Amino acid sequence: MSLPDIITIDTGFVRPHFDAAYLLVENGRGAFVDCGTNHSVPRMLAALDKAGLTPAQVDWLILTHVHLDHAGGAGELIAQLPNxxxxxxxxxxxxxxxxxxLWAGASAVYGDEVMEKTYGxxxxxxxxxxxxxxxxxxxxxxxRTLRCLDTPGHARHHNTVHDVRNNVCFTGDVFGLSYRDFDTANGPFILPTxxxxxxxxxxxxxxxxxxxALNPAAMYLTHYGRVEDVERLAADLHTQIDAMVAIALAAxxxxDRHAVLLDDLANFYAGRAAAHGWxxxxxxxxELIGMDIELNAQGLEVWLGR
Incomplete structure (x- = not known):
């Protein structure tokens, strides 16, 4: 169960319950963790209003990292938060x-038109x-202390935010992806990104x-939401990271390495999801994680190249 001083905001990116940002509320002051895209800014401000805060009562926007689904709206949002x-x-x-x-690198892949539509x-x-x-x-x-921890692996510019009092972590992408679509009686399903x-x-x-090692009560993932049973999920991530590396080396x-990687990763995740009761x-x-499989295949290929 989520805490009353931590509000999950669906940024509206891609589909419902895909991309989250968070509003932390303390003694009439606020902090956002991640912010989605430019198109997410109205949702961020609406969450603030619903929490009974004004934009002037927000002291911080903390980014886990600068990938655009986490940070694309930062400039627009900060412009709305005077303090x-x-x-x-x-x-x-x-x-x-x-x-x-940042824009040039992404638009070289996707084109300006898609970038404008997707991120603003x-x-x-x-x-x-x-x-x-x-x-x-x-x-x-x-x-209330929010401690930033340097946590590379997904990206070299990645921090995790540790809410010390509540002993929970806002993990960006370093603690994987866990979409609620895959929840079963066995709890949340997770995979690395x-x-x-x-x-x-x-x-x-x-x-x-x-x-x-922090023994956190829960993790708050950008993709998506609060998850508990942290030790099991961490063990699942470790197992899958090793398996994904083995899949990459074999391919x-x-x-046709990329196609082989896509197929082998899809088979691997499907097998794990079935074993989880999905x-x-x-x-x-x-349909749900095809984009994530594509990105994981690309990430593994860049790693192989290094």
């Missing part, structure tokens, strides 16, 4: 101050409103171990 500072990993700060390279044009954030959160940096939300550029399996293992010499089959699984 808030942006907190971001040092490797990501420059991309929030000047998002042109990225808005720069004044440098004086950006705080670079090195490992252990503590955000003070009206006396590689990202196409900076996947590092050893770093990802280490980050998960670091978070587990590496194939002339009965809808591989085709339905592909």
């Amino acid at each position: 808030a500072k942006l907190v971001v990993h040092p490797r990501g700060a420059r991309h929030m101050i000047d998002p042109s390279k 044009r990225l808005k720069p954030i004044p440098a004086e409103r950006v705080i670079e959160a090195t490992d252990g940096y503590e955000v003070d939300l009206a006396g 590689t990202s196409p550029v900076q996947f590092d399996p050893e770093a990802l293992h280490a980050s998960i171990h670091r978070l587990l 590496n010499s194939k002339h 009965t809808k089959g591989r085709e339905a699984l592909g």
Whole structure:
């Protein structure tokens, strides 16, 4: 059960219950963790209003990392929050101050038209409103400590936010994906996410171990929501990271490597979902996580190339 001082916001990205941001409320002050895209900003402000806060009562927007489904709306949202500072990993700060390279890299793949429709044009954030959160940096939300932990593996510019009082973590993508569509009587189903550029399996293992050492009561995932049973989920992630690496190495010499990776990953996840008690089959699984399988295949290929 979620805590009353942590509000889950569906950002509306892709489909319902796919992409979350969070509003933390403490003594009449607020902090957002992640923010979705530019198109998500009205939802963020609506959540604020529903919580009885004004934009002027928000002190912080904390980003787990600068991938656009987490941070694409940061510039637009900060512009609506007159007193808030942006907190971001040092490797990501420059991309929030000047998002042109972030935009150029993504639009080279998807094209400007798709980028505009999917994310909206990225808005720069004044440098004086950006705080670079090195490992252990503590955000003070009206006396409540939110500690930023450097947790690479999915991306080198990734922080996890540890809500110290509640002993819960806002994990961005480092603790995997767990869509509520896959919940069964056995609880949540989880899988790792590689990202196409900076996947590092050893770093990802280490980050998960670091978070587990906190003995957290729950994890708040961007994709999607609060999950408990943290030790089991962490063990599942470790097992799958190793299996995905083995799948990638086995496919590496194939002339149609990408297609082989897609097929083998889909079979792997479908088998695990069935063992978890999910009965809808591989085709339905592909409809729900086909994009994630594609991104994982790309991430594994970039890792193979390194």
